[in-house]
Amino acid sequence: MDGLIVLNYKTYDETTGDKAVALAKLCDSVSRETGAKIIVAPQFTDIYRISREVSIPVYGQHIDDIKYGGNTGSILPEAVKAAGASGCLLNHSEKRLKLAEIDAGIQKLRSMGMVSIVCTNNVAVSVAAAALGPDYVAIEPPELIGSGISVAQAKPEIVSGSVAAVKKVNPNVRVLCGAGIAKGDDVKKALDLGTEGVLLASGVIKAKDQRAVLLDLVKGLR
Amino acid sequence: MDGLIVLNYKTYDETTGDKAVALAKLCDSVSRETGAKIIVAPQFTDIYRISREVSIPVYGQHIDDIKYGGNTGSILPEAVKAAGASGCLLNHSEKRLKLAEIDAGIQKLRSMGMVSIVCTNNVAVSVAAAALGPDYVAIEPPELIGSGISVAQAKPEIVSGSVAAVKKVNPNVRVLCGAGIAKGDDVKKALDLGTEGVLLASGVIKAKDQRAVLLDLVKGLR
Amino acid sequence: MDGLIVLNYKTYDETTGDKAVALAKLCDSVSRETGAKIIVAPQFTDIYRISREVSIPVYGQHIDDIKYGGNTGSILPEAVKAAGASGCLLNHSEKRLKLAEIDAGIQKLRSMGMVSIVCTNNVAVSVAAAALGPDYVAIEPPELIGSGISVAQAKPEIVSGSVAAVKKVNPNVRVLCGAGIAKGDDVKKALDLGTEGVLLASGVIKAKDQRAVLLDLVKGLR
Amino acid sequence: MDGLIVLNYKTYDETTGDKAVALAKLCDSVSRETGAKIIVAPQFTDIYRISREVSIPVYGQHIDDIKYGGNTGSILPEAVKAAGASGCLLNHSEKRLKLAEIDAGIQKLRSMGMVSIVCTNNVAVSVAAAALGPDYVAIEPPELIGSGISVAQAKPEIVSGSVAAVKKVNPNVRVLCGAGIAKGDDVKKALDLGTEGVLLASGVIKAKDQRAVLLDLVKGLR
Numbered sequence: 095m096d097g098l099i100v101l102n103y104k105t106y107d108e109t110t111g112d113k114a115v116a117l118a119k120l121c122d123s124v125s126r127e128t129g130a131k132i133i134v135a136p137q138f139t140d141i142y143r144i145s146r147e148v149s150i151p152v153y154g155q156h157i158d159d160i161k162y163g164g165n166t167g168s169i170l171p172e173a174v175k176a177a178g179a180s181g182c183l184l185n186h187s188e189k190r191l192k193l194a195e196i197d198a199g200i201q202k203l204r205s206m207g208m209v210s211i212v213c214t215n216n217v218a219v220s221v222a223a224a225a226l227g228p229d230y231v232a233i234e235p236p237e238l239i240g241s242g243i244s245v246a247q248a249k250p251e252i253v254s255g256s257v258a259a260v261k262k263v264n265p266n267v268r269v270l271c272g273a274g275i276a277k278g279d280d281v282k283k284a285l286d287l288g289t290e291g292v293l294l295a296s297g298v299i300k301a302k303d304q305r306a307v308l309l310d311l312v313k314g315l316r
Numbered sequence: 317m318d319g320l321i322v323l324n325y326k327t328y329d330e331t332t333g334d335k336a337v338a339l340a341k342l343c344d345s346v347s348r349e350t351g352a353k354i355i356v357a358p359q360f361t362d363i364y365r366i367s368r369e370v371s372i373p374v375y376g377q378h379i380d381d382i383k384y385g386g387n388t389g390s391i392l393p394e395a396v397k398a399a400g401a402s403g404c405l406l407n408h409s410e411k412r413l414k415l416a417e418i419d420a421g422i423q424k425l426r427s428m429g430m431v432s433i434v435c436t437n438n439v440a441v442s443v444a445a446a447a448l449g450p451d452y453v454a455i456e457p458p459e460l461i462g463s464g465i466s467v468a469q470a471k472p473e474i475v476s477g478s479v480a481a482v483k484k485v486n487p488n489v490r491v492l493c494g495a496g497i498a499k500g501d502d503v504k505k506a507l508d509l510g511t512e513g514v515l516l517a518s519g520v521i522k523a524k525d526q527r528a529v530l531l532d533l534v535k536g537l538r
Numbered sequence: 539m540d541g542l543i544v545l546n547y548k549t550y551d552e553t554t555g556d557k558a559v560a561l562a563k564l565c566d567s568v569s570r571e572t573g574a575k576i577i578v579a580p581q582f583t584d585i586y587r588i589s590r591e592v593s594i595p596v597y598g599q600h601i602d603d604i605k606y607g608g609n610t611g612s613i614l615p616e617a618v619k620a621a622g623a624s625g626c627l628l629n630h631s632e633k634r635l636k637l638a639e640i641d642a643g644i645q646k647l648r649s650m651g652m653v654s655i656v657c658t659n660n661v662a663v664s665v666a667a668a669a670l671g672p673d674y675v676a677i678e679p680p681e682l683i684g685s686g687i688s689v690a691q692a693k694p695e696i697v698s699g700s701v702a703a704v705k706k707v708n709p710n711v712r713v714l715c716g717a718g719i720a721k722g723d724d725v726k727k728a729l730d731l732g733t734e735g736v737l738l739a740s741g742v743i744k745a746k747d748q749r750a751v752l753l754d755l756v757k758g759l760r
Numbered sequence: 761m762d763g764l765i766v767l768n769y770k771t772y773d774e775t776t777g778d779k780a781v782a783l784a785k786l787c788d789s790v791s792r793e794t795g796a797k798i799i800v801a802p803q804f805t806d807i808y809r810i811s812r813e814v815s816i817p818v819y820g821q822h823i824d825d826i827k828y829g830g831n832t833g834s835i836l837p838e839a840v841k842a843a844g845a846s847g848c849l850l851n852h853s854e855k856r857l858k859l860a861e862i863d864a865g866i867q868k869l870r871s872m873g874m875v876s877i878v879c880t881n882n883v884a885v886s887v888a889a890a891a892l893g894p895d896y897v898a899i900e901p902p903e904l905i906g907s908g909i910s911v912a913q914a915k916p917e918i919v920s921g922s923v924a925a926v927k928k929v930n931p932n933v934r935v936l937c938g939a940g941i942a943k944g945d946d947v948k949k950a951l952d953l954g955t956e957g958v959l960l961a962s963g964v965i966k967a968k969d970q971r972a973v974l975l976d977l978v979k980g981l982r
Contacts, residue, residue, distance in 0.1 A: 105384060105387040138395075140399070142361060162328055166324060167377040169389075172329075172333075173333065173359045189388050190861075195856075218893065219859055413637065414636050415666060415667065440671065441638055443670075444669040447665040549831040555838075582805050582835070584843070609771040610770050610852040611835075611852060616777075617776045740830075
């Protein structure tokens with residue numbers, strides 16, 4: 095099955111501690127039942143627990159641009175990997191990074207054999223991020239963020255234009271759709287427009303029936 | 317036995333993943349053998365593992381001033397607690413915080429039943445921190461940082477003066493000595509000067525024989 | 539005449555370039571006519587111009603904790619002084635500083651013969667700031683910020699309690715009231731409650747008749 | 761005459777207040793005598809004074825990503841322009857910006873009719889910056905920073921490779937050489953390798969004879 099669903103846990107009550115583990119087990123179960131590729135990105139404190147309990151990939155939400163040494167309170171890339179993560183988000187809109195940090199983060203993740211997903215906010219920034227050679231760019235078109243407009247309803251060129259621009263600067267970079275995703279139809283539309291998956295959070299996390307939402311989203315995959 | 321040894325793990329190779337757990341077990345073993353009160357402050361990714369394996373308290377190295385919600389890549393206080401931490405460092409010299417964040421962090425930790433240790437760099441800042449009412453202030457006199465001068469060799473008033481100034485503004489705040497500690501004699505001297513313990517890192521972490529250093533430090537306790 | 543009015547220019551259209559100079563001249567004129575002590579705190583780019591055109595004191599809005607050297611794009615304290623400023627705000631709610639930076643800023647300003655005003659957000663933080671020994675603490679009680687409640691209408695103990703707490707830790711620190719000030723009555727009330735002046739911004743800057751508002755505020759002074 | 765010399769004032773004693781003005785006058789004088797295009801980038805506090813005294817372009821060292829409003833202590837782009845700047849550095853190694861801030865800064869400067877110079881630290885980051893469409897990218901190859909190796913001595917492909925990579929992603933972006941420049945020979949070599957000028961600082965600022973160094977640098981222009 096093609097297409098990828100990345101679930102960013104953020105720092106919700108529903109994604110902390112035991113509840114974080116339970117949600118990961120749910121994703122793991124849906125993944126096994128349907129064959130869908132689902133990735134969870136929990137908080138740092140929960141990566142170890144979750145990676146011991148599920149078979150699906152576990153990603154970090156961020157790494158700091160630091161090396162082994164005196165960096166009290168910072169996020170060491172090697173520690174995120176040691177806890178069980180096999181990839182990491184970078185430059186999420188809630189944790190924007192300096193340009194040089196994004197470059198260093200991508201290189202560091204690659205050197206550790208980890209997958210990088212760089213989040214971006216418009217076409218120009220997506221192209222700039224793609225020039226740095228990450229595995230994925232997750233685009234969050236401002237037209238779709240918090241607008242209530244799903245990607246299936248929006249003008250198609252918003253997403254397809256971004257994909258084209260990214261591929262032009264670096265054809266190896268894959269694109270995820272990071273906004274306007276709530277249902278299986280949105281996932282299907284995002285894939286139709288050239289992305290290779292979606293990045294989402296509250297749509298699943300805050301759902302009364304998380305399992306039902308996950309199953310619906312998976313229907314949009316191929 | 318009086319006196320407290322807080323071991324800040326920072327982000328060393330020797331304090332990441334399996335090695336972080338092994339060092340915590342060593343501290344746990346020394347604590348049980350000697351009755352010494354030892355606390356470890358590992359990286360966020362290792363708090364859960366370590367808190368399951370040892371009986372000594374486990375502290376966080378930092379918390380962000382955030383609430384449940386959309387804060388990708390940040391450190392949620394509730395997540396640090398859920399992982400097993402019972403206290404936390406704040407404002408370490410490698411993770412300085414805004415004044416209002418220190419205030420918020422102390423209040424948050426207290427509301428969760430967790431112990432707060434605020435690190436400071438001189439007498440004036442120690443007094444300011446004490447005015448915020450944390451459980452501990454850990455003073456790092458600049459005269460002792462990286463100078464190779466141990467607290468046992470330094471002018472006594474450097475530490476005793478800080479203790480007096482802190483107690484004057486808030487007698488309930490306890491003081492730790494956060495620099496110039498390498499041996500049991502330094503721990504003894506720090507306690508003689510009015511502190512109630514020490515905060516240290518590389519002296520133990522980078523030691524060829526971590527156990528021997530811990531046992532020597534413990535001798536300085538009463 | 540007792541009491542002080544500090545006008546924080548922030549970064550409004552009405553406080554940029556020529557308009558910034560015009561507003562300073564207006565304050566200068568009102569000050570000369572009434573004998574009121576008024577201070578303006580314009581943007582860095584306008585300090586030089588304004589200090590050449592008016593007799594009233596000109597303050598900076600911020601300084602960075604840096605020394606002469608390679609700090610492209612940062613605010614050198616010596617440059618703010620060289621441009622004509624005789625004092626500076628520190629830790630404004632829109633430019634919160636680390637605890638150690640506030641300490642360093644106060645010391646730096648004092649060493650250059652400049653006046654320091656540290657902004658704070660509650661009683662505990664005001665006391666902590668006072669412990670650092672600035673010339674002024676400007677308190678912004680959360681109950682008064684953006685609430686539409688003027689200091690004249692609020693419970694008196696909100697302000698008088700802060701003044702008492704500050705004076706207890708350091709009687710030499712003077713207190714300004716930094717919120718809930720719109721009219722002369724508010725200024726009078728703030729002084730009655732033990733402060734030695736007010737810090738305000740949009741109430742004057744955004745007024746249709748800036749001169750009328752200034753003249754009304756001045757009536758509250760003694 | 762082709763080629764451009766941009767003098768970043770940073771925050772030196774020699775580039776603060778009256779000395780900042782004197783150095784600008786010197787650059788102005790050398791520019792008029794030789795026809796060389798020289799640009800100075802002084803501190804915010806000195807932009808107004810300098811722009812009134814010289815005919816050469818004056819640039820800012822940084823702008824914050826803010827709009828008119830409540831941003832105490834920040835650098836409003838409109839204020840930098842109002843003071844007399846006609847261009848601005850962005851993302852200097854001493855003031856690194858988030859990727860989205862660089863994008864916003866370039867757009868903002870363009871909308872105000874100002875020139876943008878984005879500083880970068882390696883080929884990948886230079887290409888990413890070029891994708892954002894600034895007027896100039898100023899590359900600082902790590903091999904040349906603080907190494908004592910001048911661009912004239914270094915392997916030519918370090919600079920020419922960066923120029924080629926930038927031009928490939930956006931042929932309209934011009935390239936400056938931002939490291940390894942001390943003499944006229946270095947300027948000449950930088951131009952030979954495809955750049956359109958140089959960005960330098962202490963080589964001129966800290967020189968015993970600033971005029972002699974400027975005159976030598978100008979000889980490298982065409």
